[in-house]
Amino acid sequence: MDALLYTAWDMLLGPFTDFAFMRRALVATLALSLSAAPLGVFLTLRRMSLLGDALSHAVLPGVAIGFMVAGLSLSAMALGGVIAGMLVAGIAGIVSKFTALKEDASLAAIYLVALALGVTLISNHGTQLDLLHILFGSALGVDSAGLLLVAGVATVSVLALALMYRGLVLETFDPVFLDANRRRGRGVFGAWGSRGSWVWQQGFLMLVVVNLVAGFQTLGTLMAVGLMMLPAVSSRLWHDTLPAQLLNASLQASIAGVAGLLLSYHLDTPSGPTIIGCAGALYFSSLLMAPGGWLPRWWTTWHRVA
Template sequence: MTLYDALVGPFAEFAFMRRALVGSLALSLGAAPIGVFLMLRRMSLTGDAMAHAILPGAAVGFLVAGLSLPAMTLGGLVAGVSVALLTGLVARTTVLKEDAALASFYLLSLALGVTLVSLKGSNVDLLHVLFGSVLALDDQAMLLLAGVASVTLVALALIYRPLVLECVDPGFLRSVSRAGGPVHFIFLGLVVLNLVAGFQALGTLLAVGVMMLPAAAARFWSNALTPMFAVAILVASLASVAGLLVSYHFDLPTGPAIILSAGVLYLVSVAVGWSGGVLWRLAPPRHHRAA
């Protein structure tokens, strides 16, 4: 097998591989920067919880219309936004902290979603909802992924300054502006939107992987925000390409292959990343002689 056959041939020969590649790259472009902000705001597990939160809405859409992209997307959006609002309400009106409230709602959502899908669908339908079907992206799914990536990048550009300030010093932002609350909810909306888009390709259980693993890997290559965005998008894109190729050549499930590829890149970054990687921390410090 030549290098062309191994790396380029699958995409040149098969339209479904090209669609999967374009869809995965679009998802990487929008989800990776969101993951960086989640990491900086110490909300990494929030993405995982919200990924589970969209499951009941997607399940209701499935019960109503089957494997219909518009119905499942709308259901997922409604469920995700509802859980975010309910979490904020419980955290502000009771003694329960936001992380505990979110954990409670996401566990309920996961159990409810799996139960709803199981009521009507087969095990194949359940696997499709939980783990996605990136090799079966149609025109509607492609437009959704591209649209969500575009909306995400534009929205992040518009709220960039207050969002960064909220990550660094939320107290100062509250003292000089009332934008903190609206920006927080806009950001949560973007998280839900990208998880719903990722759900179409990777399923509810893996969508958060392409969001958080590249962001975590990027932290080991730069301390500056802009390079971190670039590295996260690059890692997510490389993981998408590698996962698709591994899935094609070794007949593995595509979604998990993409996330495992991102995990490998994360472990490499942990080991050799020059901004806090293990090898750089273990390297002996250089001593300079006086002239």
Template sequence: MTLLHEVYQFTIAPFQEFAFMRRALVATLALALSSAPLGVMLTLRRMSLFGEALSHAVLPGVAAGFIFFGLSLPALSIGGFLAGVIVVALAGWISRHTELKEDASLAAIYVVALALGVIMISGHGTQLDLLHILFGNVLGVDTEGLMLVAGVSSVSVLLMAGLYRGLLLESFDPSYLAASGGRNTLYQQSFLMLVVLNLVASFQTLGTLMAVGLMMLPAVSARLWHDTLPAQLVNSTVQAAAAGYAGLMLSYYASVPSGPVIIVCAGAFYFLSLVFAPRGWLPRMLRRPHLRA
């Protein structure tokens, strides 16, 4: 009984005793449910760095919302979403009217957007405001923020389920999708809007600099474990949820910022996958003698 009591005190008691820990856990689990599968779809489309660029590109919109309305969550979220939509549309326009590919134009835009957003916030707020927006504060999620994250997660899961077949066809065989009457642009733009929406929801907890971490690290790690897409979707969600829980526990007991610790935990799962996953280093080394024989 003593051992069980100690385990309970270490793993469950913080969430039972403190409401802010419960809200942080629910918000992190909701993000894991929607962001990680989107990351898998991004890797499938060879757009892994696209999410990184978009997470930084929303900063000017967040900064504009902060300047006019302060730390108002609806204003920050709407501003960030509009900025992300504008950046995606601008990158697409540049790729259509110049010889630059969409990823190259997006890389150029997001660097400028990140610098502009930092300047805007620094000129109208304190250093604490800048750190809050850049790195988030998952333990500070209130009921309003939790409802936003849960709403975005629910909508994202439902839309991904509805668009699943079209997204697969658009990723693997866009020519067939177009020939069968599907609209490639509709699926692509809908998918990118979901990515922007989840990044905007994530910045409240993880900040604009690390919002993409919970989206991409579990997704990349899941590809090392499974060949099939459904298994990768489930694996990435489980890894993201486990990283969220472990990060909150470690940050609680070590008194360090929760957002970065969550991303470090996701990174730890990734490095373990690099070594032990079926497509990782160790199984490949063990298979080499058999291949030579």
């Protein structure tokens, strides 16, 4: 029995106690779980779930240009990704304002072009390994600079979300009330003048972009959105209240991150896709067992019929 417990303990904690790269990957993944997953909850509530996916692809040209200028310099690629993400979001908003296209349609068209452009730039100025690293990331390859970037973004994001929380909740559920308070000049909502809810939306989009850019180091530009959206969608099946959804999403993202790192280490699989696969497993489990999932609904319906 003692030998079995020792083996289980060694499998679960041994990789993190024995190897520094596993500890860095763990801290980076947990930091992303705390900052990105709550943003995903707001994206789902605002019916903007696909926006996160579009922006995660849209940052690729900026990352590619940063790579062309400075090689695998994290700061250059991160700066390029933030600029590209905000530029694509701004262009999509302008197109929807001055044409007959809705913002989701214009965003889909622009992010596809941006994705193709980014892949082309990286392919022409780097190796296949560089392309795979940028697209799919490597949580086990996070260095000290990458860890500082992720931790800094997570800290700023959590603090900013706390400061913006009330305004985001109002702008999400009752934008009319928010605009009415703005016009009357009440409290913090009146301080934004005529810009109204636009400030909250742009600030929120900035947080989404910087979290996606921070996530590309560990999960890649194609996978970063997974840790933001999958736990957020799952949490809505478990809870009706917003605070509970925010906590649940961060908890599920953390569990997926730890489980994905351990599986990646023991099974020698790519870390980013493995983490997202674990988040997907939690999502499908929620579909079955959560109060808003299939089994409880089926049980309630069967009891009513019986």
